[in-house]
Each structure stands twice: as structure tokens, then as C-alpha cells.
Amino acid sequence: MSRPTNRRGFLGTCGTLTAGAAGPFFPSTPRALADETKAKNDRFALGLIGSGSIANANIGVAKPWIDLVAIADVDARRSAAFNARHADGKAAVHDDYRRLLDRDDIDVIHVATPDHWHTKVVVEAMLAGKDVYCEKPLTLTIDEGKLIRRVQKETGRVVQVGTQQRSDFPRFVTAMAIVAEGRLGRIKRVQAAIGGAPSSYSIPVAEPPRELNWDRWLGPAPAVEYRFLNDPQLVGKESQEKSNCHYEFRWWYEYSGGKLTDWGAHHVDIASWALELNGQTAGPLSIGGSATHPVAFEDGMPVERDRYNTATAFLFTAEFPGGTQMVIRHDTDNGVLIEGEKGRIFVSRGKLSGAPVDALADDPLPEDALANVYKNLPMEENERKGHWANFLHCVKTRQEPISDVHSHMKALNLCHLAGITARLGRTLQWDDAAEQITGDEQANAMLARPYRKGYEIEMG
Ligand SMILES: NC(=O)c1ccc[n+]([C@@H]2O[C@H](COP(=O)([O-])OP(=O)(O)OC[C@H]3O[C@@H](n4cnc5c(N)ncnc54)[C@H](O)[C@@H]3O)[C@@H](O)[C@H]2O)c1
Numbered sequence: 001m002s003r004p005t006n007r008r009g010f011l012g013t014c015g016t017l018t019a020g021a022a023g024p025f026f027p028s029t030p031r032a033l034a035d036e037t038k039a040k041n042d043r044f045a046l047g048l049i050g051s052g053s054i055a056n057a058n059i060g061v062a063k064p065w066i067d068l069v070a071i072a073d074v075d076a077r078r079s080a081a082f083n084a085r086h087a088d089g090k091a092a093v094h095d096d097y098r099r100l101l102d103r104d105d106i107d108v109i110h111v112a113t114p115d116h117w118h119t120k121v122v123v124e125a126m127l128a129g130k131d132v133y134c135e136k137p138l139t140l141t142i143d144e145g146k147l148i149r150r151v152q153k154e155t156g157r158v159v160q161v162g163t164q165q166r167s168d169f170p171r172f173v174t175a176m177a178i179v180a181e182g183r184l185g186r187i188k189r190v191q192a193a194i195g196g197a198p199s200s201y202s203i204p205v206a207e208p209p210r211e212l213n214w215d216r217w218l219g220p221a222p223a224v225e226y227r228f229l230n231d232p233q234l235v236g237k238e239s240q241e242k243s244n245c246h247y248e249f250r251w252w253y254e255y256s257g258g259k260l261t262d263w264g265a266h267h268v269d270i271a272s273w274a275l276e277l278n279g280q281t282a283g284p285l286s287i288g289g290s291a292t293h294p295v296a297f298e299d300g301m302p303v304e305r306d307r308y309n310t311a312t313a314f315l316f317t318a319e320f321p322g323g324t325q326m327v328i329r330h331d332t333d334n335g336v337l338i339e340g341e342k343g344r345i346f347v348s349r350g351k352l353s354g355a356p357v358d359a360l361a362d363d364p365l366p367e368d369a370l371a372n373v374y375k376n377l378p379m380e381e382n383e384r385k386g387h388w389a390n391f392l393h394c395v396k397t398r399q400e401p402i403s404d405v406h407s408h409m410k411a412l413n414l415c416h417l418a419g420i421t422a423r424l425g426r427t428l429q430w431d432d433a434a435e436q437i438t439g440d441e442q443a444n445a446m447l448a449r450p451y452r453k454g455y456e457i458e459m460g
Helices: 008-013 053-062 076-087 115-127 142-155 169-180 214-218 264-277 355-361 369-373 383-397 405-424 441-445
Strands: 044-049 066-072 092-094 108-111 131-134 159-161 187-193 228-230 241-243 286-292 313-319 325-329 335-340 343-347 351-353 428-431 436-438
Touching: 044 053, 053 066, 053 076, 053 108, 053 383, 066 076, 076 092, 108 115, 108 383, 115 131, 115 142, 131 383, 142 405, 159 383, 159 405, 169 264, 169 335, 169 343, 169 351, 169 355, 169 369, 169 383, 187 264, 264 325, 264 335, 264 405, 286 405, 313 405, 325 405, 343 355, 405 428, 405 441, 436 441
Parallel strands: 044 066, 044 108, 066 092, 108 131, 131 159, 187 325
Antiparallel strands: 187 335, 228 241, 286 313, 286 428, 313 325, 335 343, 343 351, 428 436
């Protein structure tokens, strides 16, 4: 295993760090895996499930180490285009992802479907003996997380969640090292600002494209009609295509948690990691706040089913033992604010700032500070590429990757609880040891969701 870069000079000369500042301080080629994957038979045979926009970015960066041998997508237009672009048309193409799990020659699976499919595919992939890189958010519910964690423990499979901010050294990992080194003192408050979500007007029912298997796209979610509108009025303003399908699924509770899990999976994860590194390992005691939805809700369910329904605006506060608070909001600079007794820092994809960052010029972090928070795993330039390198390295060494399912679910539980609070409009009390909402049966029932007949998880 190669050793982490010596960061002393870097952190000793930089105050506020901005995107791109890392360039000269990281090697320009991946180190950790470059040597490990020289031989053809050292490469990973990868099966891709869901060939949409993020898969494009992910397979692009993982290419030095993987051979894309099979693609599953329920939209044949997408799998064909992906195959041509990333595998010279040579990958096997399927509509049903289970054909990939049947193959003994596939080492790793990348899951990049919409969120409502993640749990079923990840669990079945682990049971089929595959290691998995699954996009965030790992689940649609808290109970799905319990299942994934259990199966991961039982099977010992390596599962990386696609929260690549955990592999961003100049900003997020450095921020975590500042916390871990005690430079902020005891953390009192963390704030994840994740932006709001769009609303829509009524989106008309439409005939699904011939190449799209709409029933299979819906999978475990309720059977509903396909909706689609290409609105020329929106050119240059926002997404021109409104639908309950590709990309736009994010704004429907049936398939996603809205912004709370779309971006919450990233920034609440960083906020939660900071608390953990600060020795505050207990989960929340309660969460409450307020949210605005584009439609009315009754008993936690949207009344109108023809338009986006996830929260557009929100402000939640989770209370932790010892008086620590975590705030999740839409309305201020996107990023994570970490406030401790000795100082505060702000970290986002664009910058890391605050007096404790400026102080590194005179008092740099110890050489091993970043390596320590990164579990002493090899580091790479570029967070998305590094996140893949981290995963594939762990597949070889059987170590736990940096975005393991256990830490991810700790953060994602908060996002899901915020979603339940939003939908019911009341504060929730949480028993972290039992992973149950206390004193609220209706809320507790929302820890799980029904799976549509024919699309239940296949446990063996
Ligand atoms: N890590 C990040 O920064 C990041 C960024 C964007 C998206 N994501 C995540 O990636 C996932 C995909 O998002 P996207 O924007 O690429 O969505 P998308 O709609 O562009 O792509 C999803 C693809 O999955 C396919 N699909 C649906 N059901 C399937 C099934 N049962 N089997 C095989 N294929 C199936 C769809 O047809 C589509 O081609 C989401 O969970 C999202 O949260 C992560």
C-alpha cells in the first residue's frame, strides 16, 4: 500500500482553500491502484446497473482499473448509448439486473439506479457474492438500512457508498482532520446547508417510450402512470423535461427523499462524521422543525400525485446528548458549518475557511492527521476518482472502505428522520439504540415502506 502524501508543507502555507488548490500537492496519476492493476488479470470485471448520468461520471473515472463487461438498464436507449461510449459496444446488455448477478466472472457491481431500487439490488448483489459500489443515498428508509447493514456483516462483502466528499482531501478530509486533532474543541453545533428543491405544475400522463420498461423502472414502488412533459417555456431556466422518471425522480417521495437525501446524504454525512471524530458517537435524541411542500400532505402522504411532492424549503434541528445540535436547512450557503468551543470552520465543495484553517499556517496538522481520518487508506487526487480507488483497493485487501454502510446509515437515518418530521409536521423522539421513533406509531410505521408484489427483495 502506498503511503499518504506528506501534507505538512501544504497545510502550513494555505489559509482558505479553494477548489483546484490541491493540484500541485497530489500526484497527477493514481498511485494506490496503478501498480496493483498493471496485469490484465488484475483488473476488475465490473457489471453496471443503471446507466444514467452519474454512472457516466463514475465509469469515466474508474476506467483505468475496470473492464465494463455488462450493463443492465430498463431503458434500452441508455444502455446502448452507454455501451457504445464506455465499452466500444462490447459489454453484454440486459434489461434485468439479475443476469449480472448470475455471472461468476463479474467481480464488482456498480449500482447507479434511482434510490428506490438501491436496497433490493445491493442486498441481492451481496448475497450473490459481489462487492458493490452503490450511489448515495443507500436507502429510501431506515429499516432498509438495518437490512443492508445486517447482510453486509453476514456476507463480509465490501460496499462503498457514493458519497465521494469523503475522499476530497483539500477540503472535507482536511476539515475532518482539524476536528479530529481537537482544533475546534468540543463541537456544539453542526449545520448542513443543502439547498432547496423545485416544485412543478401538474405533469401530464404520457405513453412511456418504447425502449423503456416502465413497470421495471417502478419496481418496488407503487404502480403509477408514466408522466412526462418537455416544456419549451423552460429553455435556459431549469430542467426542460418534467417527469416522474429519469433524473426527476428526485422530487418524488415514492422514489427518493428529495433534497434531504439527495444532498443530505453528502453534507449530513460530513456533519455526522465530524461528530464521530469529536468523540460524540451517540445518535440524536429528537428532531423537529418545519418544511414547505409543493402539495398538501395527509397522514404523511402527498394528496396530489401528479406533480413533484418533496420538500422545497425546510429547517430542522436534531438534538444530541450533551446539548449538541445538528441543523439541516435549505436557505444558506451550501456547505457544512462546524462550530466548536474553540472555533468554527466552514467546508463545501468550493472552500474550507475559518480561523482554525488560517491558524494552520503557524501550527500545521501532524503529518499523519489526514491519513488517520482516512482510515490509513491510500489517497488519490480528485475525489470521485479517489473514491473509486478507495473502493477497489478495499476489494483487494478486504478492508472497510471510507464510505462504509454503517457510517453512511448513521447519517442517512438523520435525513430520513427529517423527511418523516417534514411529512408529518411534528417533532420526533428517537431511541437510537433500538432505532425506533418513540411514542408515535404513525411515524414509526414510516421507518419502512411496502414493496410492490413481484419486486420484493430476494433473500436467497
Ligand atoms: N454521488 C453523487 O454526487 C451523485 C450525483 C448524482 C446522482 N447520484 C445518485 O445516483 C443515482 C442515479 O442518479 P442519476 O441522476 O444518474 O439518475 P438517472 O435517472 O439519470 O439514471 C438512472 C438510470 O437507472 C436506470 N434504472 C432504473 N431502474 C433500473 C433497474 N431496475 N435496473 C437497471 N437500471 C435501472 C434508469 O433507466 C436510468 O438510466 C441516484 O441514486 C442519485 O442519488 C449521486
